[in-house]
Amino acid sequence: MNKETIIITGATGQLGQFVVKYLQDNNIDINIVATLRHKSFDNQTYIFDSSRVTWELMDLSDPISIENLIVKYKPKYFLNTAANAFVGESWSVPVQHIEINTLGVLYQLEAIRKHSPLTRYLNLGTSEEFGADVNNGNLQNESTLIDPKSPYACSKAAARYLVNIYRNSYNLYAVQPWCFNFESELRGEKYVTRKITKGVARIFHAIQNKESYKPIELGNLNSYRSWQFAGDVADAIWRMFNQDVFNPNYTSPKSYVISADSCHTVRDFINKALDAAGINDSCMFDSAITINQKFVRPHDVTYLNGDASAIIKDLGWARQYSFYELVQRMVEYDIKNYKKELTF
Incomplete structure (x- = not known):
């Protein structure tokens, strides 16, 4: 009997890598097919065994490439993590966000x-x-009202309605979790959490070497987020794919909120990062951080605080990392792997 297949878009991104690692670490007997927009001949480092992954070309804006891949594999699972996902940029390239995040899903x-x-x-x-x-x-x-405030959020909300329509119209197993911010040392460096932890690592090494340093430039410090570990989200995704296995009362596939159990401001994240580096004191915050208006969004979402009680109750999901443990993991990684930027 042929192995079942999972196709994962965005497998080289943060969450995609953790999903592949989860499947391999848990010895799930499945053929993992990862998609790429273009093949690179550079040696790349992943947190999973790339030799056990089949790589295929596919572009979310190209329906022919998507259809060809579905026809070729007829996968048991299809996970779409690929997206234009940087909220701040979505006001500059709104059409691209709709094309990739909405039409790609269609x-x-x-x-x-x-x-x-x-x-x-x-x-x-x-x-x-x-x-x-x-x-x-x-x-x-x-049950919370959908009320997007950015082109990015709008593109994802539109995709959600498409997922719902196809599930209800064609009896597909199609779901879209509300995934609250997930972080790790693989987080892209333009995102605020990784920008903070890399900045704190830079300041830590400057202090150790008795050198001057530039502050970290940020936007709104008072926005709240339910930050969680990306590896925990990978586990939640696998449970959502297999609701009939994890939920003894399963009747039909549902979409769930995936979130941390706490909510913190950007300011809180900074303080925990400075604590993790051992450089937090009464004056440190003001010297480490400066506000740059270019990082303030035209319409900011200021309070994202998730309630994941449904997925915990129905599918037995459990988080492995607390907020501080997550911040500490990221800071320790960035301190250990810090490389001083060269100036010319």
Whole structure:
């Protein structure tokens, strides 16, 4: 009997890598197919065994490449983590966000409907779809109103409605979790959390070497987020793919909120990062941080605080990392792997 297959878009990104690692570490007997927009001949380092992965070319803006891959593998699972996912840039390139994050999902769903209707499909959603602000202060769960505040959030919300329509119209196993911010040492360096931990590592080494340093430039320090470990999210995704296995009361596939159990401001994250580096004192914050208005969003979402009680109850999901343990992991990695920037 042929092995079942999972196709993963964005497998070289942060979450994609943790999903592949999760499958390999748990000895899940499955053929892992990872997609690339273009093949690189550079030696790249991953947190998983890349020799056990099949690499295929596919582009979310190219429906032919998507359809060909579905026809070739007829996968048991299709995980779409690839996206234009940097919120701040979405005001500058809004059409591209719709093309990749919304139309790309439509192309995938349509190919699955036509050629592989038994495929289980998961498109990664976002807490940004809720668009909540600090004035209401409520936890966000599966019943919270969708109210996007950015082109990125709009593209993901539109994709959610497509996922729902295809699930209800064609009886597909198609879900889109509301995934709150997930972080790790693999997080892209333009995202605020990694920008902070790399900046703290730079300042740590400058202090150790008795050198001057430039502060970290940030935007709104008072936005709240439910930051969680990307590896924990990988486990939640596998459970969502297999709800009939993990939920004894399963009737039909559901979309769930995946979130940490706490909520913190950017300011909190900075202080915990300075604590983790052992350089926090009464004056440190002001010398380490400066506000740059170019990093302030035109319409900021100020309060994303997730309630993941449903996935915990239904699918038995459990988090492995606390907020501080996550920050500490990232800071320690960046301190250990710090390389001084060369100036010419």
